Amino acid sequence: MPVRLDYRLIEQDVASGARVLDLGCGDGQLLRELIDRKGVDGFGIDVDLAEVQKCIARGVPVYHGDMLEGMAMFEDGRFDCVILSQTLQQTVRPDRVVREMLRVGRRAIISFPNFGHWRVRLQLLLKGSMPVTRVLPYRWCETPNIHLLTIKDFFALCQELHLKVIDRMYLTPGYCRLPGLLANLLASMAIFVMEAR
Template sequence: MSLRPDLAIIARNVAPGSRVLDVGCGDGALMAALRDQKQVDARGLELDPANVAAAVGRGLSVVQGDADTDLADYPDQSFDYAILSQTLQTTMRPHVVLDHLLRIGQRAFVSFPNFAHWRVRLSLLWGGRMPVTRLLPLAWYETPNIHHVTIDDFRAFVREQGLTVEGAWFLSDGNPARPAAANFFAEHAVFLLRR
């Protein structure tokens, strides 16, 4: 089974034998790949009960929980990596969730859709409506996205918080995009952060 492009980047950059917490782990695809290919001790937190059942069915250690409320229960520095993939924009208080990620893990991977991508801008400019695209397939009233973050917004936030970016990857149509123009051309971003 192949991983979603942002998850593949994360999988390639997690050190073998690490302890990992995957927040918003979905059906556990990344955790299973890390366990099977890198002998990672992976744990997961997932809101959707059907995804929790699918992950547990793969033999993974996943609990049902909410990133906005349940991360406070995890002890400091209990993982080498905390991962938040395609979930940041769905949290009520992303800044608090990120703070917990970097408290719980020595490093944090964060991936998110870029709402400043040219297709999103074009849709707003020409249609005057919130875009519905291949990567953002739901209408504004159905989407779980409540914070529309851009790459430049995230970079500014990281600077303001004094965080260190150890790695940054940008994707368009699942392929690498240029970092210099990522805010315009990249559909997704993946950052590796530490305090």
């Protein structure tokens, strides 16, 4: 299975040998890559039993359950890095998840689809219905996404939670990197690296 480009970009911000927690880890592909390529001490959390079984088959240590409940098991600063890849918009309380990520980890890496992308805006304007795109591939009645957000929304959350943004990357639908100036309009996906202040 080919590795998603956003995984490669996330990998760049993970130190070799780091203690890593991957929230909403799915089938464990990213964590397995980090273990194999960077020698991290990795652990995953996912609510989907079928995905947890895939993690186990890959040899990825994993907890089956809610990510907030899973993080509650860990003491402050247990991890060097906590990753939430393409899952923030599926959480019931994104603000609590981000806050807890930076309690159990020194650094957080979060990627999410940008609902402010011009194609999303255009579909809403012209069709008057919820958009379906490459990074938001579900119809409204089938989507796991419950808190869609834009890059500007995420910046506002970072300010509200007093987070320090260390790095950010913006990607187009073809996974080309963009400068920040028009990112909220042109980027289909964003990756943020943060620390608590």
